[in-house]
Structure formats: C-alpha cells, structure tokens
Amino acid sequence: MQQVFKRPESLKDVQTHFCPGCHHGTIHRLVADAMDLYGVQDKTIGVASVGCSVFLYGYFDIDVVEAPHGRAPAVATGVKRAKPDNFVFTYQGDGDLAAIGTAEIIHAANRGEDITVVFVNNTTYGMTGGQMAPTTLVGQKTSTSPYGRDKSKDGSPIRMAELMAQLGGVAYSARVAVDSPKHVLEAKKVMREAFGYQAEGKGFSFVEVLSSCPTNWGMNPLKANARVGEEMIPYFPLGIFKKEEA
Amino acid sequence: MSKRLFVKGNEAAAMGAVEAGCRYYFGYPITPQSDIPEYLSRELPKLNGEFIQAESEIGAINMLLGASACGVRAMTSSSSPGISLKQEGISYMAGAELPGVIINISRSGPGLGGIDASQSDYFQSVKGGGHGGYHIPVLAPNSVQEMYDLTMHAFDLADLYRTPVMLLGDSVIGQMKEALIPNARPARELPGKEWAVRGKSGAEQRVVKSLFLGDGELEAHNWRLHAKYQVMKEKECISEEYETADARLIVTGFGSVARIAHTAVTMAREEGMKVSLFRPVTLFPFPEKAIAEAAGRAGKVLVVELNTGQMVEDVRLSVGAAAQVSFYGRPPGAGSLPSPEELLEVIRKHYDDTAR
Numbered sequence: 001m002q003q004v005f006k007r008p009e010s011l012k013d014v015q016t017h018f019c020p021g022c023h024h025g026t027i028h029r030l031v032a033d034a035m036d037l038y039g040v041q042d043k044t045i046g047v048a049s050v051g052c053s054v055f056l057y058g059y060f061d062i063d064v065v066e067a068p069h070g071r072a073p074a075v076a077t078g079v080k081r082a083k084p085d086n087f088v089f090t091y092q093g094d095g096d097l098a099a100i101g102t103a104e105i106i107h108a109a110n111r112g113e114d115i116t117v118v119f120v121n122n123t124t125y126g127m128t129g130g131q132m133a134p135t136t137l138v139g140q141k142t143s144t145s146p147y148g149r150d151k152s153k154d155g156s157p158i159r160m161a162e163l164m165a166q167l168g169g170v171a172y173s174a175r176v177a178v179d180s181p182k183h184v185l186e187a188k189k190v191m192r193e194a195f196g197y198q199a200e201g202k203g204f205s206f207v208e209v210l211s212s213c214p215t216n217w218g219m220n221p222l223k224a225n226a227r228v229g230e231e232m233i234p235y236f237p238l239g240i241f242k243k244e245e246a
Numbered sequence: 247m248s249k250r251l252f253v254k255g256n257e258a259a260a261m262g263a264v265e266a267g268c269r270y271y272f273g274y275p276i277t278p279q280s281d282i283p284e285y286l287s288r289e290l291p292k293l294n295g296e297f298i299q300a301e302s303e304i305g306a307i308n309m310l311l312g313a314s315a316c317g318v319r320a321m322t323s324s325s326s327p328g329i330s331l332k333q334e335g336i337s338y339m340a341g342a343e344l345p346g347v348i349i350n351i352s353r354s355g356p357g358l359g360g361i362d363a364s365q366s367d368y369f370q371s372v373k374g375g376g377h378g379g380y381h382i383p384v385l386a387p388n389s390v391q392e393m394y395d396l397t398m399h400a401f402d403l404a405d406l407y408r409t410p411v412m413l414l415g416d417s418v419i420g421q422m423k424e425a426l427i428p429n430a431r432p433a434r435e436l437p438g439k440e441w442a443v444r445g446k447s448g449a450e451q452r453v454v455k456s457l458f459l460g461d462g463e464l465e466a467h468n469w470r471l472h473a474k475y476q477v478m479k480e481k482e483c484i485s486e487e488y489e490t491a492d493a494r495l496i497v498t499g500f501g502s503v504a505r506i507a508h509t510a511v512t513m514a515r516e517e518g519m520k521v522s523l524f525r526p527v528t529l530f531p532f533p534e535k536a537i538a539e540a541a542g543r544a545g546k547v548l549v550v551e552l553n554t555g556q557m558v559e560d561v562r563l564s565v566g567a568a569a570q571v572s573f574y575g576r577p578p579g580a581g582s583l584p585s586p587e588e589l590l591e592v593i594r595k596h597y598d599d600t601a602r
Contacts (some may be wrong), residue, residue: 020498047312048455057453065315067392068453074300078312078320080297082270086445096468102309105299136528216416 008032010041023211026178034195040087047076051093052126070101073108076115079093089116095125098134112169116205120211130216134158161208165241171203174240175209179228248427255393256281256420269295270320272309277434278417279351282323303328307335313346315454317442323349337376341456345404349413351420353593362578363416365379367555383411385530386500390424398431418502429514439481456537485533486525499550510589519597534564539571549573
C-alpha cells in the first residue's frame with residue numbers, strides 16, 4: 001500500500017497549543033513541507049520571535065534561536081553570517097515584524113540577507129490578548145481600539161509584502177492565505193518557492209500569510225476562517241509582488 | 247621580543263579582539279568609539295570575517311546574539327546612549343547564557359549629555375543594566391595596553407561562564423595613544439560549545455532561549471545564574487595595588503581617573519604621606535575582599551570617580567565598618583578632568599584628617 005499523506009519530517013509528533021481554528025498549525029506544516037522538499041531539516045536554524053509563535057522549537061524538529069520581540073531578522077542576520085552554509089528562517093507575527101521590529105525587517109531585507117522570513121498576519125496581537133496591530137483593518141474593533149481602528153488617529157494597516165517588494169535586497173515577496181484548500185495549495189507552492197530562493201542562494205525571501213485568530217476576533221473558527229476571505233483579502237491582496245530572476 | 251606599536255586605546259581593543267579570534271563584529275557609529283568599527287571594517291574582511299554596520303544598536307546587539315548562538319566569537323561596541331539601547335539584547339543574552347563582548351567607551355549623561363570622559367555608567371554596567379536581575383563581568387582598563395589585554399580576557403571570560411562581558415572605558419582610555427605590546431593571547435582552558443546551534447545534523451535538537459515557563463524552571467534557572475555569579479566573585483576578581491603596605495589612606499578609583507590618582511599618590515608619597523592606590527580592574531565581580539583587607543589596614547579610604555558617587559557604594563558595602571570611606575566626585579562638564587594637583591589637594595585634606 002502506498003502512503004500518500006504523512007506528517008512532514010521537520011515537524012514533531014506533538015499537539016500544538018494553538019487555539020481551535022488558528023492557522024498557525026497549517027502554516028507550520030507548509031514551512032515544514034518546504035524544508036523537507038529541499039532536505040534542509042538537518043542544517044536549518046530557525047529564529048523564533050515573541051508571540052504565539054515563540055514555541056517554534058516545540059513543533060519543529062530543528063535547531064532554534066529565540067529572538068527578542070521584533071529582533072528576529074537581526075538575530076537571523078548574525079546566525080546566517082556566522083553559518084552561511086546553514087538554512088535560516090524567521091517566523092514572526094504582525095506586531096513583532098510590522099510594529100516593534102520594523103527597523104530590523106526593513107534593514108535585513110535591504111541588505112539582502114540570504115534568509116527566509118515567514119510573516120503571519122492575523123490583524124491583531126494574539127498572545128497578549130487581541131490588541132490593535134499595525135495590520136488591524138480600519139474599523140476593526142480590538143481591545144485597544146474599542147471604537148474600531150480610526151484611520152485619522154491610528155493610521156492605515158501596513159501592507160508588508162508590497163513594502164518588502166520595494167527594497168533592493170529582496171529577491172522574493174509574496175502574500176498567501178490558508179483559508180481554503182485552493183489557497184493552501186497555492187501557499188504551499190509559494191512557500192516552496194520562497195525557501196527555494198534561499199536553497200539556491202538567491203537572496204532574501206518573504207512570505208506573508210494571512211491567518212485567522214478566532215479567539216481574539218471573538219468569532220468561532222468557521223466565521224473567523226470566512227473573515228479572511230471577506231475582509232482581509234480585499235485589503236491584503238494575494239499574489240507574488242517580487243520574483244527576481246537570479 | 248614582541249614589537250611595540252603606538253596606537254589608540256580603541257584600536258588596541260579592536261586588535262585584542264582579532265587576536266582573541268573574534269571574526270564577527272556588529273556595530274553602529276557613535277563617538278567616541280568609532281575607531282573600533284572603523285578598524286574592524288578594514289581588518290575583518292581580510293580574515294574572512296564579517297563586519298556589519300547595523301541599522302541601530304538594537305540591531306547590532308541582536309546580530310551579536312545570533313552569531314554567539316552559533317558558537318563563534320563575536321563583539322559589538324558603543325558608547326553610553328547606544329549601550330542603553332543594547333540593554334534589551336544583553337538581558338536576553340544573559341538569560342540565554344550566550345557569550346559575547348560589548349565595549350562601552352562611555353560618555354557623559356544623562357540623556358544626550360556630552361562626549362566628555364565620564365564614569366556615570368558604573369551602575370548600569372555592574373548592577374545588570376537591563377531587566378530581569380542578572381550580572382555580567384565588567385572590566386575597566388586604564389591604559390592602551392589593558393584595552394588590548396582585557397579585551398582578550400573578556401572573550402575568555404565570556405566563553406568560560408557563557409555570559410556577555412563588558413569592557414568599560416571612556417574617551418581618555420579610548421582616544422589616547424600609548425605604546426602597545428601586542429602579546430599573544432594567554433592560553434586558558436575553555437569548555438566546548440555543545441550548546442551552540444549548528445543545524446541538528448541528525449543529532450538532538452538544540453535550542454538557545456531565555457523563556458522558561460515550566461513549573462519551577464525559571465526559579466531554578468535564576469538560582470543557577472546566581473551560583474555562577476558567586477563563582478565569578480570567588481575566582482575572577484582582579485585589582486591592582488600600589489604602595490598599600492604601609493598606607494594610612496587608600497585612594498581608589500577605576501579606569502581613567504585611576505591614572506590621574508596614580509600620579510597624585512606618587513606626588514603625595516614624595517611629600518612623605520603614606521598614601522596608596524587601590525584600583526579595581528574587575529568592577530563586577532567587585533574585588534570586595536581585596537579592598538576590605540587593604541582598607542582594614544589603612545583605616546581610611548578615599549573614592550574618586552568621574553560622577554557623583556557610584557562605585558563608592560560598592561566600596562562601602564565591601565569595607566563595612568573596617569574603614570572610614572569618603573568620596574570625591576567630578577561629574578563631567580567643561581574641562582572636567584581633575585588634575586593630579588587637584589587630587590593631591592584632596593588627598594592632603596583627607597590625610598591631614600587622618601593625622602589628627
């Protein structure tokens with residue numbers, strides 16, 4: 001009998017702590033799939049950030065360095081420069097990457113560090129309890145924007161994948177979602193492509209993944225999943241914004 | 247015989263780092279330490295090393311964290327306001343027990359302050375400058391030669407204790423030129439780095455982290471760090487004593503001001519006063535026992551600092567009731583450095599009190 005589906009080698013056989021309906025589990029799987037594809041599990045060093053994704057080392061069977069909030073791209077820079085033959089990726093949320101870590105992500109990208117950044121955008125701070133993030137949509141209510149995000153006071157949500165595409169050092173930048181089987185398959189292809197850029201030494205690659213956060217959105221998993229398509233994708237369009245040929 | 251060079255203190259520190267095997271440097275420009283990144287930006291590429299001018303001090307310390315996590319010798323340097331920004335990363339490195347060397351060619355504050363020589367970062371350096379309750383070894387060179395030698399020593403301490411180590415100087419030490427004999431790094435037996443990430447290569451996963459959420463984990467971690475600091479206190483104190491045997495007054499200070507005090511003590515000796523100099527070289531661990539012994543013999547200690555009184559607190563804690571401790575401080579300002587004559591006058595005053 002042929003086995004057609006199994007857990008990626010790079011993932012541990014453990015239960016995650018993520019809430020029901022959270023997309024982190026799916027995104028973890030896509031990252032592990034890409035690592036398996038290039039056979040880099042044994043030479044990968046992951047950089048964990050602060051937030052729900054900090055427990056990276058509990059789920060991926062790889063070496064991991066934990067970074068302070070927002071600093072993962074700087075930590076990954078140090079790792080990659082010290083270990084240029086290793087495979088290095090960061091996995092960061094939107095508060096981490098697009099607020100407190102803005103300087104680190106922009107400059108690591110602009111230097112063209114040969115790393116891959118997985119950016120999980122769920123329009124809120126998950127672990128701290130659903131506060132307004134730099135990606136929170138205008139009008140969206142959070143625990144620190146109880147009247148809804150006000151563009152005139154809080155500014156507009158930042159479209160990171162497009163912003164990354166503007167930087168000279170970036171070889172690949174894309175945005176995907178995992179709210180439907182079709183989107184998951186597309187995301188899988190993009191994640192593989194992004195990791196391939198590093199595997200072939202082509203430079204900085206960036207994948208933004210739209211994710212649900214049912215708990216902090218105050219929705220059940222199905223409604224939260226539907227919100228990704230109904231509210232997020234119209235503002236955060238899916239696509240590949242930069243794909244530099246080597 | 248080793249060659250003699252004539253270099254700046256900052257350059258000597260950079261040369262010491264290279265001699266110690268440091269091939270990775272991450273920094274950001276700030277006066278008065280920029281000679282360090284300038285030197286290393288020139289030299290490290292020749293040695294297949296990496297130099298990165300980071301986007302910020304925060305970026306630089308986190309690059310250091312990443313490189314150190316891979317087990318290589320790496321360094322950053324800055325000056326006071328930049329060191330404040332690095333404190334987040336230093337706390338994480340202390341928590342994750344990562345080695346690394348941080349040079350602070352300090353300036354005066356608070357805030358933007360000024361660029362005068364100052365010793366106002368003593369508290370920040372020795373009491374754990376970031377959050378969470380930790381210590382890091384702090385070395386205070388007082389010459390170009392010591393900038394070189396102590397930088398090499400800092401790398402060894404960092405690897406031996408798996409801790410960030412700070413070299414605390416100021417513009418006097420960093421900018422002055424003196425003769426330097428670039429000695430080879432003394433051999434010291436150091437533990438392997440079986441904790442460093444490398445890509446698991448079919449073996450056990452390695453994780454470098456400072457988050458401990460398991461029941462009792464963090465408490466145990468804190469006590470283990472505390473025990474490490476006790477070992478440092480037992481084994482790693484360095485101090486220098488000058489003419490302490492018959493002294494009735496001990497002058498003490500660290501770094502640049504100790505150079506001036508040394509001259510003042512010599513002048514006082516010429517006048518027949520039994521005055522000595524005690525210079526802590528390690529500020530953490532503070533040479534508590536050595537200063538307590540010297541102070542106990544003399545009965546009186548005069549602490550001199552380029553601030554309004556910081557190290558004096560550690561002197562008082564060390565000496566206890568064994569000696570009377572007084573303080574002379576010169577926080578930075580225009581023409582701020584005290585002259586040997588100025589310190590001699592202070593010594594005379596305190597020595598006269600002793601005689602009475």
